Amino acid sequence: MSGLTGWWHGKSKPVKVEIYTRWSFYLFGVMELVVIGVPSLTTGHGPLGGWLFLMVCCQAALCCLLQSRALDWRLGRRERPARLVLAVAVASAEGAMVALLLRYTDVIDDSENALLLIGFPVFGLASVALGLRTHRQMMYAVLGTVGGTAAMTLVLSLPAGVVIGNVVGIALAGTGLVLTYVFSAWLLKAVWDLDAARELQSRLAVAEERLRFGRDLHDVMGRNLAVIALKSELAVQLAERGRPEAVAQMAEVQRIARESQREVRDVVRGYREADLHIELEGARGVLTAAGIDCLIEGTDGLVGEDSGKGVAGRSGLPAEVQSALGWVVREATTNVLRHGDARRCTVRLSESEENGRADADGREAVLVVENDGVPVDAITSAEPIRNGANGGSGLAGLRERLAALDGTLEARHTGQGRFRLTARVPLPAPGPDRPDHGPGPASDEVVAA
Numbered sequence: 001m002s003g004l005t006g007w008w009h010g011k012s013k014p015v016k017v018e019i020y021t022r023w024s025f026y027l028f029g030v031m032e033l034v035v036i037g038v039p040s041l042t043t044g045h046g047p048l049g050g051w052l053f054l055m056v057c058c059q060a061a062l063c064c065l066l067q068s069r070a071l072d073w074r075l076g077r078r079e080r081p082a083r084l085v086l087a088v089a090v091a092s093a094e095g096a097m098v099a100l101l102l103r104y105t106d107v108i109d110d111s112e113n114a115l116l117l118i119g120f121p122v123f124g125l126a127s128v129a130l131g132l133r134t135h136r137q138m139m140y141a142v143l144g145t146v147g148g149t150a151a152m153t154l155v156l157s158l159p160a161g162v163v164i165g166n167v168v169g170i171a172l173a174g175t176g177l178v179l180t181y182v183f184s185a186w187l188l189k190a191v192w193d194l195d196a197a198r199e200l201q202s203r204l205a206v207a208e209e210r211l212r213f214g215r216d217l218h219d220v221m222g223r224n225l226a227v228i229a230l231k232s233e234l235a236v237q238l239a240e241r242g243r244p245e246a247v248a249q250m251a252e253v254q255r256i257a258r259e260s261q262r263e264v265r266d267v268v269r270g271y272r273e274a275d276l277h278i279e280l281e282g283a284r285g286v287l288t289a290a291g292i293d294c295l296i297e298g299t300d301g302l303v304g305e306d307s308g309k310g311v312a313g314r315s316g317l318p319a320e321v322q323s324a325l326g327w328v329v330r331e332a333t334t335n336v337l338r339h340g341d342a343r344r345c346t347v348r349l350s351e352s353e354e355n356g357r358a359d360a361d362g363r364e365a366v367l368v369v370e371n372d373g374v375p376v377d378a379i380t381s382a383e384p385i386r387n388g389a390n391g392g393s394g395l396a397g398l399r400e401r402l403a404a405l406d407g408t409l410e411a412r413h414t415g416q417g418r419f420r421l422t423a424r425v426p427l428p429a430p431g432p433d434r435p436d437h438g439p440g441p442a443s444d445e446v447v448a449a
Contacts, residue, residue, distance in 0.1 A: 012195070014195045017188055017191045021187075021188045025067040026067070029064040032119060036119035037056035037057060038053075039112070040052035040053050040112075040116065056120075059123070059124060066084045066128070069131075074185050081131055088124050088127050088128055089128050092120050092125065096149060097152065104158065117169075118169045125141060125142065125178060126174070126177040129182055130185055138178060141178075142175055149167060150163060221264065224256050224260040228260075231250075231256070232250075274324075274326030275322070276317070276323070278326070279330050279333075280299065280329055282330075282333075287337070292344065292345050293345070294344075294345050296348075296349075317365055328398055328421070335394070339374070341373040345370070347369050348366075348370075351365055363426070364425060365427055366424050367422070368420060372418050373417060374417045395411055402424075405426070408424050409422070
């Protein structure tokens, strides 16, 4: 069962909508067999019932095939199945003519005639509508089916009540089923278009960020490199003339080069820092999109919306602490998506009293990421996972980042298929620019998602 649910949760939302839509169409084919085919087989007409059931099966199979290929055509994956549209239309017309002839010869009664006469054209009409290009063509198809049925019943001189009942039934059922089919296909196309637009927006955002990074590097390096080139050329000319000023010019080149190196590091550092607020919102969005319930607690007053710009460093946790914890959130989110079959994930941030510290402050920021769905064979013990084969390079890298701030990282299985990642970072003493938030909730408490 876990493999089946894992397969489903591993699909993207557009793929899930497409699977649901396709199988909904196929269920209409099954409905045609149950509503029309089975009664025809059990009416007691002998071999005739078997032939009618075979006709229904053939038409239902053609309709399902047309629905599948018509959806692919509407999604731009193949050419329009024009021949298959014609084949379904002919099969539906033949089924309607057979039903009318059987009623005309009194082989079947009015109820059986209504079932066959409405069933064949209606299911065929809805499938054909998926293969038509415009709404006007669909409207003409509905009107043509209704008009053709009325004409055939009048030619066979069937009773007026039969004519009216057949026409009204085909008009109402056909219109309703056509609208259902066409709207479902339109909705599926809209979902895929929105997904493509979101992906395009992400690519444009990445391209824009690359352009911004390029402009920043150009602004930083362009002028300095030009100055270095000019001063180097001047130093060469002075050296060729034996002038002592060449040494001063090269010293100036060296100073500008070091300054440029420092400025480049400042630019790159801004791109390599993780923003805790952005990482938390990103984790919520990614996990929710993967079908995992994500609950984020305890960020009020600790995480600012503009932490990357230094605001949170004054009103919440220090900027360097937020950056380190942002990397923890990113790595934990990746592990939740990559390993196990999680259904719930809780991220809790708190500021608590630190146990065992000798200084007077003794405060620390505690980030706990806990999720379920850990495979049973992965739960070998409740001991913390250390660096090594189980820890993985990701956790080892996080420990190095936290160690630079005297922080620690603990990863452990807590039983019942749950996994907890706990990061602790000591906080500096509160100053005039960093207010004291006071102790938060205990960090060892298990968070219920």
